[in-house]
Amino acid sequence: MSRRKATIIVLAWNRWDLTRRCLDSLYATDRTGAEVIVVDNGSTDETPRALSDYPWVRVIRNPRNLGFVRGNNVGIAEADPDSDVVLLNNDIELPQRDWLQRLRDCAHETSGAGIVGCRLVLSDGRLLHAGTYMLPETMWGQQIGSLERDVGQYASTREVEGIVFACAYIRREVLTAIGPLSVDFESYFEDTDYCLQAGRAGFKTFVCGGVTLVHDEHGSTTGDDGRFMRTFQASRAVFRKKWGKALAARYTRELLWQSIMNFPTGYAMSTREILRALDRRGVRSRYRYVYGPGTPYPPAETSSSGDYLMNVIAMRNGASLPSVGVVYGQGDVFRRNRARRKVGFTMIEVDGFPSEWVRQANRMDEVWVPTEFNRQGFLASGVKRPIHRIPLGVDPNYFHPGIRGVPNGNGEFVFLSNFEWGERKEPWLLLKVFNDEFTAGEPVRLVCKIINKDPEVHVRREIANLRLKESGGKISFVYNREFPYYQLGAFYRSADCFISAGRGEGWDMPLMEAMACGLPAIATDWGAHTEFVHEGIAYPLRVRKTIPAVAKCPYYDGFQWADPDPEHLRVLLRQVYDDREEARRRGMAAAREMADRWTWDHTARKVIARLEDLDS
Amino acid sequence: MNENWTIAYLEARVAHLEKKLSERSATLRIFTRQACDEDVINASRTALGLPPLPRAGFGLRGWKETTTLAPADVEKTMRELWRSVTPPDLGDEE
Numbered sequence: 177m178s179r180r181k182a183t184i185i186v187l188a189w190n191r192w193d194l195t196r197r198c199l200d201s202l203y204a205t206d207r208t209g210a211e212v213i214v215v216d217n218g219s220t221d222e223t224p225r226a227l228s229d230y231p232w233v234r235v236i237r238n239p240r241n242l243g244f245v246r247g248n249n250v251g252i253a254e255a256d257p258d259s260d261v262v263l264l265n266n267d268i269e270l271p272q273r274d275w276l277q278r279l280r281d282c283a284h285e286t287s288g289a290g291i292v293g294c295r296l297v298l299s300d301g302r303l304l305h306a307g308t309y310m311l312p313e314t315m316w317g318q319q320i321g322s323l324e325r326d327v328g329q330y331a332s333t334r335e336v337e338g339i340v341f342a343c344a345y346i347r348r349e350v351l352t353a354i355g356p357l358s359v360d361f362e363s364y365f366e367d368t369d370y371c372l373q374a375g376r377a378g379f380k381t382f383v384c385g386g387v388t389l390v391h392d393e394h395g396s397t398t399g400d401d402g403r404f405m406r407t408f409q410a411s412r413a414v415f416r417k418k419w420g421k422a423l424a425a426r427y428t429r430e431l432l433w434q435s436i437m438n439f440p441t442g443y444a445m446s447t448r449e450i451l452r453a454l455d456r457r458g459v460r461s462r463y464r465y466v467y468g469p470g471t472p473y474p475p476a477e478t479s480s481s482g483d484y485l486m487n488v489i490a491m492r493n494g495a496s497l498p499s500v501g502v503v504y505g506q507g508d509v510f511r512r513n514r515a516r517r518k519v520g521f522t523m524i525e526v527d528g529f530p531s532e533w534v535r536q537a538n539r540m541d542e543v544w545v546p547t548e549f550n551r552q553g554f555l556a557s558g559v560k561r562p563i564h565r566i567p568l569g570v571d572p573n574y575f576h577p578g579i580r581g582v583p584n585g586n587g588e589f590v591f592l593s594n595f596e597w598g599e600r601k602e603p604w605l606l607l608k609v610f611n612d613e614f615t616a617g618e619p620v621r622l623v624c625k626i627i628n629k630d631p632e633v634h635v636r637r638e639i640a641n642l643r644l645k646e647s648g649g650k651i652s653f654v655y656n657r658e659f660p661y662y663q664l665g666a667f668y669r670s671a672d673c674f675i676s677a678g679r680g681e682g683w684d685m686p687l688m689e690a691m692a693c694g695l696p697a698i699a700t701d702w703g704a705h706t707e708f709v710h711e712g713i714a715y716p717l718r719v720r721k722t723i724p725a726v727a728k729c730p731y732y733d734g735f736q737w738a739d740p741d742p743e744h745l746r747v748l749l750r751q752v753y754d755d756r757e758e759a760r761r762r763g764m765a766a767a768r769e770m771a772d773r774w775t776w777d778h779t780a781r782k783v784i785a786r787l788e789d790l791d792s
Numbered sequence: 793m794n795e796n797w798t799i800a801y802l803e804a805r806v807a808h809l810e811k812k813l814s815e816r817s818a819t820l821r822i823f824t825r826q827a828c829d830e831d832v833i834n835a836s837r838t839a840l841g842l843p844p845l846p847r848a849g850f851g852l853r854g855w856k857e858t859t860t861l862a863p864a865d866v867e868k869t870m871r872e873l874w875r876s877v878t879p880p881d882l883g884d885e886e
Contacts, residue, residue, distance in 0.1 A: 325867070440861065582870035586878045621877065629859045636855040652850040652873055657864035666866045 178284035181259040182210045185251030188266045189217040189241050192226050195266040199230055205273050213254055217247040244363035249356040261351060265342040269390040279345040282333055282384040290350040290379020291371055293339030294387035297326050304391055307336030307383045310368055311488050312423035315416045317368055318484050327666040328580045330573050331385040339381055341367035342391050353377040364408045365415040372419055427460035429787055430498035432515045434466040435505050438481050442685055443505055445661060446568050451489055453780035462492045466509050500790050507533025510540055517541050517790045523550050523682035525600055526725045526735035529557040537561060546683050547704040564786055568683050569776040570692045574665050577694030577767050581669025589620045589753055592671035594686045597628040597635050599727035601678040605742055607651060608642055613746045614649030620753055623671060625654040668693040673752050673759060677717055677745055680737035681705045692770035696759035698748045702738035708774055713766035718744040850876050
């Protein structure tokens with residue numbers, strides 16, 4: 177625990193209502209080892225008079241409004257020269273009593289830390305800020321996690337490019353090295369500028385996920401949009417001139433990524449995560465939709481992804497294509513790879529690959545698959561090109577045990593399964609076995625989130641045909657509802673055990689995400705996901721044998737998949753239900769292992785290693 | 793009927809209607825604490841003489857067969873789900 181003194185600087189310009197709320201909430205927190213300075217930036221309302229009622233605050237009056245930067249610099253100059261400094265907007269509320277100590281600990285105990293920010297939420301509970309990033313193409317700072325419902329995402333301490341200075345803990349060493357905020361800016365961009373300057377001086381910027389404050393954003397400029405835009409654009413021009421080249425130089429590699437992004441599919445979701453992770457690691461990706469008319473998936477893709485970074489990546493152009501291109505999708509669209517060095521990246525749920533995929537794979541420079549299971553499948557099917565394993569991953573910011581679920585208040589133990597209705601997922605087995613194994617009188621329930629987009633399939637009728645017993649285990653269905661991806665962790669955390677009892681998987685992202693959330697998982701012990709599922713962290717479900725993969729999907733013709741053992745499923749369901757302590761232990765072990773070994777950053781590192789090889 | 797009688801009658805009528813409205817509001821408040829959003833909407837529609845909306849249940853009863861995905865919120869959906877399977881005497885007191 178650090179004992180370094182801190183000076184909290186609250187900059188106020190009119191809006192006494194906000195300043196009073198900020199100071200009153202600050203007073204109720206632990207301010208041990210801290211002095212509070214309010215810099216009154218020439219307020220003309222009741223602020224000057226009202227501040228005299230706060231004897232625990234040192235007040236400094238500026239004769240006129242000096243703007244955010246110069247106003248704060250007045251406070252920094254007045255701070256004890258041995259103290260750290262905390263900049264705090266007057267439109268912040270502090271509901272967390274130990275916020276200051278946590279920020280101080282983070283600043284002094286995190287290796288390399290110079291500046292520390294926190295999570296900021298709006299008063300309606302939406303997340304506003306968990307760090308910032310700036311893209312050189314647009315020079316428009318983006319707040320990470322902005323306007324998502326706060327489900328507990330970004331709860332850990334993470335290094336970021338920047339933070340907003342609505343709340344910024346700055347170590348004295350940083351101030352000594354680079355001085356106060358740059359007066360090149362009146363307001364806006366000074367925070368990113370300062371973080372980048374600190375970075376150049378060897379100090380990292382972090383967000384302390386253990387601190388969450390409420391930010392009524394732009395309280396001081398609300399109602400004056402013209403002034404806001406003038407100040408913003410002037411600062412942006414200065415920032416572009418100062419940092420444009422440096423931000424562009426962050427990218428050390430280029431990549432053409434041809435895939436799918438704006439549909440609710442596994443390839444699309446993983447494309448977004450891979451491109452995001454590659455961007456963090458200095459790969460400037462360009463995205464092109466690989467499907468459309470003339471392909472096995474003809475629909476056109478909408479131009480907006482609803483995600484700022486993805487939209488910028490999709491809009492990137494250039495005189496020449498990057499030398500390396502990856503087609504990430506089914507193997508029968510590898511032929512659409514437009515780059516000089518061609519990679520085909522795919523996966524499948526059965527034990528071999530269709531001949532057309534193999535033919536196209538053999539025209540690539542190399543082939544990527546996520547798992548050894550698929551590597552063996554390609555080899556057995558006749559691929560002669562080098563095959564590299566690039567595992568997929570999980571985002572531990574959104575999938576971790578601290579995500580807030582909505583638990584069943586009536587005490588039932590909840591099993592959860594999440595799947596698209598069809599032969600591959602074998603839902604009939606799970607429903608039947610669960611209903612047989614448990615009774616309606618037991619406090620246990622199976623929740624199945626089912627998706628069906630096939631008009632020829634009548635799910636209700638198929639379930640009714642199972643003739644599940646009223647007296648058997650209780651089952652609820654969440655049918656054809658689409659949750660925002662960032663909320664899926666909250667869905668998993670609303671249950672006690674996850675089940676993936678299908679016949680085959682190409683990766684199984686829902687399973688990995690549930691495990692990352694700390695759920696014990698029962699999963700078929702065959703196929704791609706055996707890459708990350710094992711007895712120590714989950715409950716592998718025995719397979720009786722492999723059987724012909726009979727399904728509507730033509731890609732499976734002639735191949736095999738698993739026949740999960742119903743008796744063993746029955747045993748595992750009961751085992752998890754009876755020994756919850758052991759189930760919890762395995763779930764938490766799974767969460768640790770997913771965070772340690774299977775994140776998108778791991779994926780990006782492997783991709784970059786291959787790009788280095790291909791470029792050389 | 794003289795004017796004073798008319799005024800007194802109308803005042804009494806207004807007071808009576810206000811009392812009924814207040815009782816109805818109190819009933820609705822109690823009801824909304826126990827029922828899910830869908831039930832509240834359907835009760836209101838019934839009171840207005842409109843047919844109830846098709847029930848989006850979590851079981852086979854009221855199942856709406858569709859191939860369209862409906863955007864949903866996890867917290868709202870799960871609260872509705874748990875409420876739909878919780879006996880009334882165990883309902884949360886929010």
